[in-house]
Amino acid sequence: MSVLLVAEHDNKTLKEATAKAATAALKIGSPVDILVAGSGAKAVADAAAKIAGIGKVLLADDAQYANQLAEPMAALILELAGKYDAIVTSASASGKNYMPRVAATLDVPQISEIVSVDGPDTFTRPIYAGNAMMQVQAPGGAKKVITVRTTAFKAAEMTGSASVETIGAAKNPGISEFVKEELSKSERPELASAKIVISGGRGMQSGENFHLLDKIADRLKAAVGASRAAVDAGFVPNEYQVGQTGKVVAPELYIAVGISGAIQHLAGMKDSKVIVAINKDEEAPIFQVADYGLVADLFKAIPELDEELKKQGYG
Amino acid sequence: MKVLVPIKRVVDYNVKIRVKADQTGIDLANVKMSMNPFDEIAVEEAVRLKEKGAATEIVAISIGPQECQETIRTALAMGADRGILVKAAHDVEPLAVAKILAAIAKAESPQLVILGKQAIDDDSNQTGQMLAALLGWPQGTFASKVVLEGGKAEVTREVDGGLQTVKLNLPAIVTTDLRLNEPRYASLPNIMKAKKKPIDQKEPGDYGVDAAPRLKVLKVTEPPKRKAGVKVKTVQELVDKLKNEAGVI
Numbered sequence: 001m002s003v004l005l006v007a008e009h010d011n012k013t014l015k016e017a018t019a020k021a022a023t024a025a026l027k028i029g030s031p032v033d034i035l036v037a038g039s040g041a042k043a044v045a046d047a048a049a050k051i052a053g054i055g056k057v058l059l060a061d062d063a064q065y066a067n068q069l070a071e072p073m074a075a076l077i078l079e080l081a082g083k084y085d086a087i088v089t090s091a092s093a094s095g096k097n098y099m100p101r102v103a104a105t106l107d108v109p110q111i112s113e114i115v116s117v118d119g120p121d122t123f124t125r126p127i128y129a130g131n132a133m134m135q136v137q138a139p140g141g142a143k144k145v146i147t148v149r150t151t152a153f154k155a156a157e158m159t160g161s162a163s164v165e166t167i168g169a170a171k172n173p174g175i176s177e178f179v180k181e182e183l184s185k186s187e188r189p190e191l192a193s194a195k196i197v198i199s200g201g202r203g204m205q206s207g208e209n210f211h212l213l214d215k216i217a218d219r220l221k222a223a224v225g226a227s228r229a230a231v232d233a234g235f236v237p238n239e240y241q242v243g244q245t246g247k248v249v250a251p252e253l254y255i256a257v258g259i260s261g262a263i264q265h266l267a268g269m270k271d272s273k274v275i276v277a278i279n280k281d282e283e284a285p286i287f288q289v290a291d292y293g294l295v296a297d298l299f300k301a302i303p304e305l306d307e308e309l310k311k312q313g314y315g
Numbered sequence: 316m317k318v319l320v321p322i323k324r325v326v327d328y329n330v331k332i333r334v335k336a337d338q339t340g341i342d343l344a345n346v347k348m349s350m351n352p353f354d355e356i357a358v359e360e361a362v363r364l365k366e367k368g369a370a371t372e373i374v375a376i377s378i379g380p381q382e383c384q385e386t387i388r389t390a391l392a393m394g395a396d397r398g399i400l401v402k403a404a405h406d407v408e409p410l411a412v413a414k415i416l417a418a419i420a421k422a423e424s425p426q427l428v429i430l431g432k433q434a435i436d437d438d439s440n441q442t443g444q445m446l447a448a449l450l451g452w453p454q455g456t457f458a459s460k461v462v463l464e465g466g467k468a469e470v471t472r473e474v475d476g477g478l479q480t481v482k483l484n485l486p487a488i489v490t491t492d493l494r495l496n497e498p499r500y501a502s503l504p505n506i507m508k509a510k511k512k513p514i515d516q517k518e519p520g521d522y523g524v525d526a527a528p529r530l531k532v533l534k535v536t537e538p539p540k541r542k543a544g545v546k547v548k549t550v551q552e553l554v555d556k557l558k559n560e561a562g563v564i
């Protein structure tokens with residue numbers, strides 16, 4: 001069974017999510033070809049060619065793919081779809097945007113955010129904010145369209161050397177145009193791939209107070225996240241949100257500060273390897289999933305943590 | 316300008332769901348049901364467009380059991396003008412929902428369809444995008460701002476790295492994110508008024524759609540539980556555990 005994996009990137013670098021999605025794709029079938037659709041994205045294609053076990057890389061380099069708009073992306077994928085039995089991408093904001101367009105045009109259901117490949121046509125995916133796991137079988141004979149929850153898969157090795165083939169752009173449907181992007185710049189690791197994440201909630205009280213978390217993040221080379229309440233209150237921008245309807249993360253260490261632990265938040269972090277909760281309310285539900293819980297006022301505990309890490313030589 | 320708002324009836328977001336012991340699904344007996352929260356945001360956005368004079372009529376559509384009528388009434392009380400209930404006894408998958416909505420859109424010719432970005436039960440995040448594909452329309456998903464101007468929709472979208480703004484030809488599909496607006500509560504007079512607003516009753520067959528599921532659900536299980544952890548007394552103890560016991564820093 002041949003698989004087309006659509007790469008996630010920012011035209012300069014390949015996201016680690018693609019190496020993780022490749023692991024899922026290789027479990028579904030082979031060969032796995034990777035599509036890099038971007039603008040000035042040769043370096044991304046070269047990086048994708050290093051993913052171990054894949055067939056070849058297809059590079060569609062055209063201005064219309066610069067911002068991954070759903071309409072031209074779907075048109076391109078649909079042009080290639082005929083040759084493949086399954087079409088796969090990571091369940092990023094961008095993959096979630098264009099992939100259902102592909103599925104509907106092919107008249108097949110999309111299987112969203114799979115966390116395991118249980119057989120060539122059988123997959124498990126979380127529903128109800130991860131409070132239940134559903135195992136589904138795709139209809140026989142039909143193409144499979146799948147998005148992958150990448151936190152559930154190990155990244156494929158980068159030891160391959162596939163060939164890169166340049167392909168032409170598809171006809172742009174011409175019904176949408178890119179206006180602008182306001183992306184936050186940060187020296188810190190990305191939330192999705194960071195080994196350590198420290199998140200703040202409503203208990204932080206203000207955006208200014210997030211600097212307390214920034215300091216810890218700098219010492220531990222961590223990414224900073226937030227609960228919905230902290231984002232809604234305007235403490236931090238939307239891309240910080242972890243949860244059912246925000247980002248799903250599964251770092252080695254997740255530190256929740258001033259977060260109560262609503263199911264919608266847990267949905268985005270409960271697969272982290274080690275969870276720490278710092279909350280002044282010992283009844284807070286977050287403690288039910290925390291490996292280490294500290295009942296304390298964060299405005300006392302976080303500066304102390306900073307001091308202790310400094311003493312121990314971090315950062 | 317007409318606006319369609321598809322709304323789904325789902326288990327209330329506050330309910331802690333239970334998986335059935337026979338692994339066939341979720342136990343829905345005596346569980347509180349509500350409008351999908353993202354769909355409340357969609358209704359609110361449509362009502363604001365109408366209040367601004369940009370929209371003239373709002374049609375709320377729900378596909379599911381007879382009880383979806385209550386969900387439609389809620390939308391009517393918030394300010395929608397009429398409803399369409401498409402009755403189905405079982406769960407209807409996003410692709411079939413999108414096909415029914417596409418047929419309704421062809422009959423109603425709206426300029427805008429506003430959906431939620433995701434139903435909080437199936438967490439599919441597909442229907443709006445599928446509808447856009449079936450109609451050949453552009454899509455502005457995960458919207459935190461929608462501006463109609465010069466026959467186009469300018470949609471600001473919540474993406475992984477921040478915000479992206481796109482300009483779409485009309486008619487278009489918008490799916491809502493949490494920060495688009497804060498939905499209103501219906502007032503008592505509006506709840507009374509909503510009782511008189513019309514709701515059409517239809518079936519998938521009326522739109523030529525076969526709503527039978529295409530995916531076979533093999534089983535629904537509980538997720539693995541985390542082991543109970545420990546409470547630490549001090550920050551020093553916490554750092555020591557993270558370093559020497561868990562080995563994660």
Ligand SMILES: Cc1cc2nc3c(=O)[nH]c(=O)nc-3n(C[C@H](O)[C@H](O)[C@H](O)COP(=O)(O)OP(=O)(O)OC[C@H]3O[C@@H](n4cnc5c(N)ncnc54)[C@H](O)[C@@H]3O)c2cc1C
Nearest residue numbers: 201202203227228229243244245246258260264265280298
């Ligand atoms: C459709 C929908 C989608 C949602 N999606 C998400 C999502 O993706 N992600 C998400 O996070 N939420 C989501 N939510 C919201 C979720 O239900 C909760 O409302 C939210 O997670 C609460 O955030 P919080 O824990 O920061 O705030 P609260 O629940 O208010 O908790 C604040 C916590 O801080 C503690 N605290 C206060 N002061 C201090 C102090 N000085 N020191 C120590 N502790 C202190 C308190 O004890 C409390 O436990 C969603 C909700 C809906 C309806």
Ligand SMILES: Nc1ncnc2c1ncn2[C@@H]1O[C@H](COP(=O)(O)O)[C@@H](O)[C@H]1O
Nearest residue numbers: 321322378430431433434439440441442
């Ligand atoms: N059965 C349904 N009836 C009406 N609208 C629906 C239905 N299912 C999904 N939708 C719409 O599609 C959105 C996304 O749902 P989903 O793709 O299932 O996550 C929802 O927020 C609703 O706006």
